[in-house]
Amino acid sequence: MSSLVGSHPLSVIKNALSLLVLLDYYDTSKLHDISKGTTLTTTLYYTTGNALNDLGFINITDLKGSKVSFGSAATGSKLDSTYTKSVKQIPYNISILEIGAPIIAHGILTAPTPSAADVNDTALLEKHGCKPFVLLIQSSRVLKVYQSAMAKGLTVFAP
Structure with missing residues (x-):
């Protein structure tokens, strides 16, 4: 996250951070119980109105063997972040999950933000x-x- 914060304006950082907030509850058991092994879920960035195509969605893929990967659903994005552990859960209200790397969608760093x-x-x-x-x-x-x-x-x- 330090490279993101140090080299981008606040509006871009806000976009990137809003991509890390999912508008659905996921805990450890739900992550490992994804039907068909993969799902797309809506992010807070989607609600801004600036999310073109699939930029406002996160791809969650259960790779089995206790490994879950995350990435942007935007074309050209990779599943380059993995689930590390659950930090805090208040069932069906909030779940804070630690991941191995920030999810930076292709295009999020240049997406328009209204001034x-x-x-x-x-x-x-x-x-x-x-x-x-x-x-x-x-x-x-x-x-x-x-x-x-x-x-x-x-x-x-x-x-």
Whole structure:
């Protein structure tokens, strides 16, 4: 991970890290009980809207003999990471697995990430049913504060 962190901007690191979060629960027994020996699973990167083709999916392959390999499902990617051990499990809530190498999908290091300047925050909020909230932040001049904070990352709770 140190080579990734040292040579890429934060937006690329965020993309790479979001590829390491699966949107399904996998523990040791589920990894070794994959039907047909291989499966594709969705990652957090898929939810960004930037995942073209299979870039937002991870290939999990049970190679038998207690060896499980992981790799990007994107064309040209290899199964170059292996399951090492389970770090922590809270059944069906969270599972933290140690793997032998980061999963770096072909294209993830160059995939587009919208900058704060590219995001129309009010249009996004309105599109998802938060028009009264948008009107309130616009009329109270809080919108400028939101826009200046977006470059660092922002979470908005819109009641």
